[in-house]
Amino acid sequence: MKTSVCIIGGGPSGLMLSQLLHLKGIDTVVLERQSREYVLRRIRAGVLEHGFAALMREAQCGERMDREGEIHDGFIIAHNGKQRRVDLHKYSHGSSVVVYGQTELTRDLYEARDRMNGIIIHNVEDVQLHDLLSANPHVTYRTGDEVARIDCDYIIGADGFHGVSRKSIPKTVLKEYEKVYPFGWLGVLSRTRPVSPELVYARHDRGFALCSLRSQVLSRYYIQVPLTDNIEDWPDDKFWDELKRRLPEEIAARLVTGPSIEKSIAPLRSYVAEPMRYGSLFLAGDAAHIVPPTGARGLNSAASDIYYLYHALLAHYQNNDNTGLDTYSEKALARVWKAQRFSWWMTTMLHTFPESNFYDQKLQQTDLEYLFSSEMAQGALAENYVGLPF
Ligand code: APR
């Protein structure tokens, strides 16, 4: 098979790029290791920067997001029993975020690909990338006993952190940066009315907590837990009790509890791989960078990669202009590192670090007090949260 752009990975990054390019007459093939049902079973975050929401509309799959997603103009930070609101609208010149689950967003992208008869091959195994330093790379993969080959101009590695693409870049070329946090997030999804119309990020001596939502009848809650904890250690009742203890009394009193329909523990890590290009291979999303979820930047960082790649490939195919491709890695990384910094800062300000000494704790407290005593500081938080310009 021959195509222009072969995309490894059928997650939000790969699907979004495939859809945007198809709308401009550039053909793609998406190879996905799992089934569609498996990909759509993943529960992930759901706060979209305004730039990402605009990209969904440009990709002609923003209709359900605009109908069912919620526009949020602010969120709450709670600490030491106090609640303070971050007014995103006021401090980002009228901007906001869209709260809309990544699972729903990925479903919309798949349906948009179906409407355009996009080529997505699921359940592929043993994907291998070849001749990356040539102008005619190709990809091989297996479905059952059959080995297939795709010839293309470019390969996009949108196959997440555990994918094959990044591993295809020689260790002598790839530079990796990593920070692992000494705790994880225990997340619960429940068919209950959200405790707050806006997200609540809570700093507490017992650990961080987050109250989020998917809709007015579907809530998502997280608490910080030691990395050694397992799901079995956290029956629903214990989870709800601990969550209440970490929230201001007034919020805890309003909390509607119920059976968890999904419960999982995710470790917190910051990771960046450089460069994000190796010959005809371009990395995007989790394949190149991971952030702790505290700043809700994971999906949004992936979207900015896709924004730069989309415009770079468009310039190549429409005007034979390779400037965008040649500057992709540098441009994408510049914005990725800002999302890394913001996610690290939010994580450091709002979590309880087992090894922290009194000096660290005083600094953390001062960081929060400075935040709420300075309009400039709230402005910096707001502009990062709604999304820095592409
Ligand atoms: N061959 C084909 N597909 C693969 C391979 C492979 N060797 N390895 C992984 N994949 C698929 C995975 O099954 C997954 O569906 O690539 C896809 C990568 O999707 P994501 O991990 O969702 O990554 P991305 O599309 O970049 O989305 C980033 O996901 O994890 C969240 O916080 C993150 O929100 C961010 C978003």
Ligand code: PHB
């Ligand atoms: C979520 O809704 O899952 C969510 C929201 C905000 C975050 C992280 C996760 O910062």
